[in-house]
Structure formats: C-alpha cells, structure tokens
Amino acid sequence: MILGLIALAVVSSAGTHDIPVEAEWVEREMDWEWLTYCNGTPGWLSWGGTYRGTWFNLEDFFPGVTTALVSEVELWFFHSSSYPWDTSDAFVELWEGCSYGPGSELDQQIVTAQHLTPVYIYYDPPIEVPGDFWVLVNIEMSAGGWPSILGDNSAEPVPHSFYSDDFIVWEPWYGRNYFVAVLAEFDDLGAISWGELKSMF
Numbered sequence: 001m002i003l004g005l006i007a008l009a010v011v012s013s014a015g016t017h018d019i020p021v022e023a024e025w026v027e028r029e030m031d032w033e034w035l036t037y038c039n040g041t042p043g044w045l046s047w048g049g050t051y052r053g054t055w056f057n058l059e060d061f062f063p064g065v066t067t068a069l070v071s072e073v074e075l076w077f078f079h080s081s082s083y084p085w086d087t088s089d090a091f092v093e094l095w096e097g098c099s100y101g102p103g104s105e106l107d108q109q110i111v112t113a114q115h116l117t118p119v120y121i122y123y124d125p126p127i128e129v130p131g132d133f134w135v136l137v138n139i140e141m142s143a144g145g146w147p148s149i150l151g152d153n154s155a156e157p158v159p160h161s162f163y164s165d166d167f168i169v170w171e172p173w174y175g176r177n178y179f180v181a182v183l184a185e186f187d188d189l190g191a192i193s194w195g196e197l198k199s200m201f
Helices: 194-199
Strands: 004-010 018-026 034-036 042-046 051-057 067-075 089-098 101-112 119-130 132-138 149-152 161-164 180-185
Touching (some): 067 132, 101 119, 132 180
Antiparallel strands (some): 004 018, 018 042, 034 180, 067 119
C-alpha cells in the first residue's frame, strides 16, 4: 500500500497541467505483494492527458515472473481549490501491453475519485495479467482533464508513468510516477524474490 498522509500543501505553477506539491508522510510497512513505482512522497499532481497510465513490468519486482493475478488497484487523487474538478468520475482500466503502450483491454470500471484518500478497485475473481501490463486512468468524461492524479518526484532512469491524448503517442512523465499500486498474487515460485532465492544457497 502507498504511504499514509499527515499534511499536504500545494505550490502553484501557472501555465501547465502539472503543479508541484509538498507533503510530510508517515511511513507504513509495505506489503511485498503491493507493486508500485512511486516512492511514496508526493511531488506533483497532474491533469494532463486524456489517458494517464502506469506500465508495470513484473520482472522489475520478481525476476523470472511472467504472469500474476491482480486483485486490487490503489490510486490517489488530489483536488485543488485553485483547479476545481468538473467531475470526480473516471474510468480505471487494466490493459496488456509493453512499454510502447497498452495493447488489449482486460477490464474497465468507473470510480469516483476522492481528495487525498486511497481509491480502490477490486477484482473478484482476480484478473490474470502478463509480465507487462498497464493501469490506466481514463478521464474522457471530463472537459478539463479531471480528476487530477497525484505523483512523486522520482529519480528512476526508466519511465513507468505516461500520458496520452490520442491513445497512440504515449509521452513519459519524466522524473515522476503516478500514485498507482497493484496488489498482485503469484504462484509459489513467483512469490520468491531473487534476493530470497540467492540467500537460500
């Protein structure tokens, strides 16, 4: 799960679909099954792109794992009074697909975003995903890009958060990751990380 919030302040930046945020967070222990690229520290919020997605590669978390069952998705949104939402509703979608973009849709659900409160999507039964898959927030119900999604300040060299207006060209959100996490279940072999496997020998 993504970390718990103590306080958050918005620092405004004109002429963009992204604005920086500052926050202090209380760290909670992360469950190994929750996969996320965000570092848990808010840095930005964004309303850019009709589609905002995080590309997950299971190899980044557990080398050798080629499939997983996703039972939950967690997302965080931010509602700034300076940039009011025209709707709180959005589609959250699961897609197969590599780093070039989503390929085949696996699921779509409507969610109602909440300000600084985790929003969960539950899959019962869990949905099997391949080694590369996407979680998308599709805001086509909005006229202005809402609801805005929370992101971090990340120093990761490989981008995992992207946005697109046409679903063809996917622009990386360089230096930032959306606050998106998935609860993934693996078979017995997949549940052993490379570090754990090495320590056994």
